[in-house]
Amino acid sequence: MNSMNTYQIIAIIGVLIFIVYLIFKNKKSAQKEINNLNEIEYSSSSNMKFNDVAGNYEAKESLLEIVDFIKNPEKYSKLNARMPKGVLLYGTPGTGKTLMAKALAGEAGVPFYAVSGSDFVQVYAGLGAGRIRNLFKKAKKSGKSVIFIDEIDAIGKKRTDGNMRGSDEGDRTLNALLAEMSGFSEDSGTIVVAATNRIDTLDAALLRPGRFDRQIEIMLPDKNARKDIIKLYLSKKNVSDDIDLNEIADLTVYFSGAMIENLINESTLLAIRENSEKINNEHIQKAYLEILAGSEKKNLHENKAQKIVTSYHEAGHAFISKYLMPDNKIIRVSIIPTSKGAGGYTLSIPNKEEVVTKSRIKKQLAVLMAGRVAEEIFFGKENITTGAQNDIERATSLAVDYISKYGMDENSAFINFGVLSEKLNIPLTSVEQSVKKLTVEIYDEVVEIIKSNKEKIIDITKILMEKEVIYEEDLNRLI
Ligand code: ADP
Numbered sequence: 383m384n385s386m387n388t389y390q391i392i393a394i395i396g397v398l399i400f401i402v403y404l405i406f407k408n409k410k411s412a413q414k415e416i417n418n419l420n421e422i423e424y425s426s427s428s429n430m431k432f433n434d435v436a437g438n439y440e441a442k443e444s445l446l447e448i449v450d451f452i453k454n455p456e457k458y459s460k461l462n463a464r465m466p467k468g469v470l471l472y473g474t475p476g477t478g479k480t481l482m483a484k485a486l487a488g489e490a491g492v493p494f495y496a497v498s499g500s501d502f503v504q505v506y507a508g509l510g511a512g513r514i515r516n517l518f519k520k521a522k523k524s525g526k527s528v529i530f531i532d533e534i535d536a537i538g539k540k541r542t543d544g545n546m547r548g549s550d551e552g553d554r555t556l557n558a559l560l561a562e563m564s565g566f567s568e569d570s571g572t573i574v575v576a577a578t579n580r581i582d583t584l585d586a587a588l589l590r591p592g593r594f595d596r597q598i599e600i601m602l603p604d605k606n607a608r609k610d611i612i613k614l615y616l617s618k619k620n621v622s623d624d625i626d627l628n629e630i631a632d633l634t635v636y637f638s639g640a641m642i643e644n645l646i647n648e649s650t651l652l653a654i655r656e657n658s659e660k661i662n663n664e665h666i667q668k669a670y671l672e673i674l675a676g677s678e679k680k681n682l683h684e685n686k687a688q689k690i691v692t693s694y695h696e697a698g699h700a701f702i703s704k705y706l707m708p709d710n711k712i713i714r715v716s717i718i719p720t721s722k723g724a725g726g727y728t729l730s731i732p733n734k735e736e737v738v739t740k741s742r743i744k745k746q747l748a749v750l751m752a753g754r755v756a757e758e759i760f761f762g763k764e765n766i767t768t769g770a771q772n773d774i775e776r777a778t779s780l781a782v783d784y785i786s787k788y789g790m791d792e793n794s795a796f797i798n799f800g801v802l803s804e805k806l807n808i809p810l811t812s813v814e815q816s817v818k819k820l821t822v823e824i825y826d827e828v829v830e831i832i833k834s835n836k837e838k839i840i841d842i843t844k845i846l847m848e849k850e851v852i853y854e855e856d857l858n859r860l861i
């Protein structure tokens with residue numbers, strides 16, 4: 383009996399040990415899983431330099447000071463200068479914000495930790511905050527560094543009381559970030575750089591001193607900057623003599639750096655496809671049209687009726703564009719359907735960067751409406767087609783901004799309707815009325831202009847039907 387008892391006890395202990403082992407093992411793997419979730423991919427070195435970023439002159443200057451600060455933090459702490467812990471780069475997508483942050487790390491010669499705000503938006507409670515802490519822990523271990531958070535708006539949206547952001551989870555992540563930023567000391571030589579397309583949506587807590595207190599706007603490149611960017615990317619290629627930097631800089635008005643890089647790359651691909659050793663002007667022009675309008679599908683107007691309607695539609699756009707904005711350059715009017723789903727297109731660019739005035743917006747609205755108006759006048763109100771879908775979308779968006787953002791409406795001068803509706807907690811119906819009034823007014827004007835210039839539009843249409851594509855010179859001759 384006695385010995386039996388001993389065996390039993392040993393067996394029981396054995397089972398217990400096994401159970402403890404199982405629990406422990408489980409816990410360990412669960413812990414491991416959480417650790418894995420806490421990890422996100424950081425790329426952590428950068429050999430970019432400011433020379434790899436063209437344009438953005440002011441931003442670079444501002445960041446040069448930060449480079450010095452990262453290298454010699456003592457110099458600043460000795461004089462009790464408070465350097466920013468965080469730099470916020472804001473502005474249009476594709477303008478080189480990420481590039482600039484990389485170059486900052488590259489110039490300072492410190493590791494570069496890059497994450498995106500969307501990596502922190504998680505369904506698991508506490509995971510986003512955990513990831514933030516993890517990121518900073520890693521960065522601190524390496525001493526000086528640049529931590530880059532792209533799309534900071536994903537974690538740092540405004541916490542307004544009326545419009546609750548919803549998740550405590552998001553707040554926890556944001557709080558973790560704020561705590562980490564307050565946590566490291568100013569002379570550590572660590573800088574947090576964040577990027578966003580929309581600074582206006584960020585929580586004020588992020589912009590306070592000690593957080594992202596240096597804010598740098600990164601704008602679309604002006605002509606000089608565009609030239610620099612084109613030069614930068616062409617310098618790495620074999621380029622034919624017929625390429626004119628000035629002309630490409632003109633063509634690419636309102637392009638971002640990323641779009642210019644893409645243009646040069648597409649041109650290179652075209653050159654390779656043609657077994658050409660050099661990139662020439664034709665490649666650039668062709669790539670340009672493909673980027674803006676989509677590639678053209680040849681011989682797809684088998685439907686004659688479609689071709690005629692498209693011709694009148696585009697003739698309408700082209701005519702009104704020349705008529706109201708003679709300074710604009712019409713690059714190409716085409717009735718060849720494109721891979722982007724358009725039946726045809728009229729591509730025009732301003733001769734130089736224009737100030738966006740009230741009168742200019744109205745003219746832009748008129749140009750957008752002119753395709754549909756031409757259809758209506760030449761084929762009848764009941765026979766208008768779906769071809770104006772995209773024009774309508776763009777016109778509506780522009781008209782709403784005219785009324786609600788730019789305060790250009792005489793009947794409601796100087797009011798931002800978004801703010802009005804938020805402060806007074808009222809719906810935005812008054813904007814709708816004003817928008818409708820504006821669009822109807824302009825539409826009627828366009829109808830009048832087209833009615834009294836029918837012959838000219840018929841002339842343009844005839845040539846379009848015959849040649850499928852016309853250019854500025856043809857239009858100038860006709861109008
Ligand atoms: P953002 O972060 O502002 O959206 P990125 O830095 O990601 O823009 O830019 C995308 C790409 O576009 C870059 O990798 C680079 O090839 C090109 N690019 C954009 N702006 C510039 C610039 N100013 N100089 C050189 N290249 C640029």
Ligand code: ZN
Pocket residue numbers: 695699753754769770773
């Ligand atoms: Zn159209």
